Amino acid sequence: DTAVSQTPKYLVTQMGNDKSIKCEQNLGHDTMYWYKQDSKKFLKIMFSYNNKELIINETVPNRFSPKSPDKAHLNLHINSLELGDSAVYFCASSQEGAGINYGYTFGSGTRLTVV
Amino acid sequence: QKEVEQNSGPLSVPEGAIASLNCTYSDRGSQSFFWYRQYSGKSPELIMFIYSNGDKEDGRFTAQLNKASQYVSLLIRDSQPSDSATYLCAVTGHNQGGKLIFGQGTELSVKP
Numbered sequence: 228d229t230a231v232s233q234t235p236k237y238l239v240t241q242m243g244n245d246k247s248i249k250c251e252q253n254l255g256h257d258t259m260y261w262y263k264q265d266s267k268k269f270l271k272i273m274f275s276y277n278n279k280e281l282i283i284n285e286t287v288p289n290r291f292s293p294k295s296p297d298k299a300h301l302n303l304h305i306n307s308l309e310l311g312d313s314a315v316y317f318c319a320s321s322q323e324g325a326g327i328n329y330g331y332t333f334g335s336g337t338r339l340t341v342v
Numbered sequence: 343q344k345e346v347e348q349n350s351g352p353l354s355v356p357e358g359a360i361a362s363l364n365c366t367y368s369d370r371g372s373q374s375f376f377w378y379r380q381y382s383g384k385s386p387e388l389i390m391f392i393y394s395n396g397d398k399e400d401g402r403f404t405a406q407l408n409k410a411s412q413y414v415s416l417l418i419r420d421s422q423p424s425d426s427a428t429y430l431c432a433v434t435g436h437n438q439g440g441k442l443i444f445g446q447g448t449e450l451s452v453k454p
Contacts, residue, residue, distance in 0.1 A: 277439065323440060328374050
């Protein structure tokens with residue numbers, strides 16, 4: 228009964244390929260996110276969806292395209308992978324109440340290595 | 343200036359000591375403040391959140407917030423080797439769509 232689950236956990240692929248990462252949450256949260264963590268452990272937001280609607284789209288190459296078929300799922304598709312895309316990608320979800328954010332629950336992460 | 347700044351460490355403390363982790367932020371409108379712990383190769387897990395000035399205690403952990411100084415800290419009492427991890431400070435503001443801005447993390451090492 229994992230709260231936020233991501234697949235796959237590891238992804239090794241060649242430059243130029245297209246790949247997808249899937250995320251599902253069973254917490255009933257309204258908002259889901261994709262974060263990228265670089266080799267220095269810095270976590271940076273990429274996208275956020277609230278009830279299937281895109282609400283945050285940071286400065287991310289348009290090779291990255293998120294899709295949210297419903298509020299429990301948020302997938303990330305990456306086209307034409309580059310070496311610099313190698314990182315750990317975390318999915319997260321959160322719920323706000325009375326304007327207060329109670330913090331995120333993170334998935335286990337997907338370690339993407341582009342060779 | 344980075345939006346959220348932490349000393350990257352490593353911070354080394356002996357077992358049983360108090361570990362003090364510090365974080366400053368640049369946006370005066372920030373409203374919610376979080377501390378996450380991340381073990382190597384694992385995902386961040388939420389330790390504490392704080393919204394109001396002052397202290398908030400939970401077991402061995404105490405978060406301290408000073409909005410006037412734009413400063414938030416985490417104290418870990420009776421540090422254990424199992425506390426060795428990277429601690430991430432994160433902040434969010436009003437009407438930011440729940441976006442958390444993270445610091446670069448402080449690596450803590452507790453020596454037996």
